Amino acid sequence: MKATLMHGRHDVRVESVPDATLKEPTDALVRVTRACICGSDLWPYNGGPNYAGQRMGHEAIGMVEAVGSEVRTLKKGDLVIMPFASSDGTCPFCREALPTACVSVHFMGNDEGYDGAQAEALRVPQADGTLYPIPVGEDDALMPSLLTLSDVMATGHHAAVVARVAPGRTAAVVGDGAVGLCGVIAARRLGAERIILLGRHADRIALAREFGATDVVSDRGEEAVARVMELTRGEGAHSVLECVGTGAATDTAIAIARPGGAVGRVGVPHYDAIPLAQPSFFKNVVVGGGPAPARAYIADLLPDMLEGRIQPGRVFDRTVGLDGVPDGYRAMNERESIKVMVKP
Amino acid sequence: MKATLMHGRHDVRVESVPDATLKEPTDALVRVTRACICGSDLWPYNGGPNYAGQRMGHEAIGMVEAVGSEVRTLKKGDLVIMPFASSDGTCPFCREALPTACVSVHFMGNDEGYDGAQAEALRVPQADGTLYPIPVGEDDALMPSLLTLSDVMATGHHAAVVARVAPGRTAAVVGDGAVGLCGVIAARRLGAERIILLGRHADRIALAREFGATDVVSDRGEEAVARVMELTRGEGAHSVLECVGTGAATDTAIAIARPGGAVGRVGVPHYDAIPLAQPSFFKNVVVGGGPAPARAYIADLLPDMLEGRIQPGRVFDRTVGLDGVPDGYRAMNERESIKVMVKP
Structure with a gap:
């Protein structure tokens, strides 16, 4: 499959990588239907800390393709919002609505060994606690706004x-x-x-x-x-x-x-x-x-979005396919674009 | 009258100064019945910023001796708590319970031109908004605890x-x-x-x-x-x-x-x-x-003190007269005393 990797300053590439797969029984495999480029992605793009071949992208909406044996609340075919941090949904911090402090948190596309969302698919850990199913079709007109619930x-x-x-x-x-x-x-x-x-x-x-x-x-x-x-x-x-x-x-x-x-x-x-x-x-x-407890905010914000009272999706002023991701980084970095949506 | 002045590192003196007097119509003249030395007084005592002859002391209980023509809520003979900062009681910040941000705030014993409380008496600006009358006698057993409402x-x-x-x-x-x-x-x-x-x-x-x-x-x-x-x-x-x-x-x-x-x-x-x-x-x-909005907290804390549920006055482990103030600074600075009460 194709995924986005950071190689160094102004050197971000879309490459063929092994297909994402389930590894843990709590994982879900998600096919990315929408992703985007984050302002924070520009820090490594401009030479900030990153590890060799870092997988990029931490904001996504996608379709669940498969789930591990311990996943209880999701099934193949669910359309889900993927917040930028994984969380188990059960630890004390998750119960206090601070999932970014989850005892088993991982920051997607930032933690080594975890997939990024600027890709065709990705493995999402702690799927029950992390992913948020949404009651719309994958090409719903609200998709840009819904995507912003993953982070921005x-x-x-x-x-x-x-x-x-x-x-x-x-x-x-x-x-x-x-x-x-x-x-x-x-x-x-x-x-x-x-x-x-x-x-x-x-x-x-x-x-x-x-x-x-x-x-x-x-x-x-x-x-x-x-x-x-x-x-x-x-x-x-x-x-x-x-x-x-x-x-x-x-x-x-x-x-x-x-x-x-x-x-x-x-x-x-x-x-x-x-x-x-x-x-x-x-x-x-x-x-x-600090990092927004995005997973915990979705339930608050989603109704206003579904009912059209807020339209944060308007921050996307450009949409690219995966091949257009490197140019999307350039455009955001040069302030030519506010925020770039990726439709793999 | 006698008052405490800071002259430099480890050089704090009790000296004769002109008697405190009313200057503004919103002032009260207060005879100090209890004052104390604050941990923050040790910063200038140890050579921190101060101005020549800074009047020291910003925590007091005292008896109102006279009030200016515009003072409405206080009269001669009232026993009052003097918080460390003066406040007019009417500005937006005072109304929001943040009197230390009062538009006419002065920090007693810190702002040049204002008296200090480690003294026989002092002029208190914005008396109506600053002073808090208390329903006890000037030698009440609760006096140490009541004094802590001025700051600590x-x-x-x-x-x-x-x-x-x-x-x-x-x-x-x-x-x-x-x-x-x-x-x-x-x-x-x-x-x-x-x-x-x-x-x-x-x-x-x-x-x-x-x-x-x-x-x-x-x-x-x-x-x-x-x-x-x-x-x-x-x-x-x-x-x-x-x-x-x-x-x-x-x-x-x-x-x-x-x-x-x-x-x-x-x-x-x-x-x-x-x-x-x-x-x-x-x-x-x-x-x-930040600086505690002491004036705004008194109403909350006073009942617990009057009814004996909290006894912060126990932090005072030494009482001195005005002449003992310099040794009180030394004792606190050498951690020989937790906090020194001054009974002029």
């Missing part, structure tokens, strides 16, 4: 939850990538009265406004902070969604947080320490976040 | 609140100073099932056990982390109260937090960035905290 919409939602977005509050979203755009959707869904997007790309800003952004700040650094303060009577935003993952973005996020407010970090942190330890302290700002 | 018990409580202590959870308290000990009281009061104290001083540990600590870890650094992990089935503590304020203590606090848990920082941070940005992210640990 769940991640935007997580940022908003951790940042404590609530009715009447002001939210600020740092970053206009696909996660930031989903953060705008999530902030609006949770009732934010005002949503300030910090971003610089015209196409993304336009989409953010359609999703509910009320204000846009395209400055950077201190100018961006000053502008958000102007917009918020000098107070800052109650809820800040950090959707980039750099130290500079985190610095901005903390600087624009209102006293008593919260920052939800969902950009994979490419910094060792959280800046502004003293300002965040004196403002009593909470900084939280 | 409120601070331990804040750490517990931010760290989301709740019934059945495991709390860990980093630091066995007076704040840490109050953190133990607060964690127990909020229902923690297990309370692990990280501390090394026999007298403080003994008191912590009386306050409700169920386990004590006296190792440091990686050994302390390993020991807490052993005690918590490898998971860590749901709630970590960081009651020291150093980077090393914060590092430990984050390292021992359970996935999905929370760290409440109340030690004034003597570090520029919060360590372990990646581990805290991948664990989805929230890091919050």
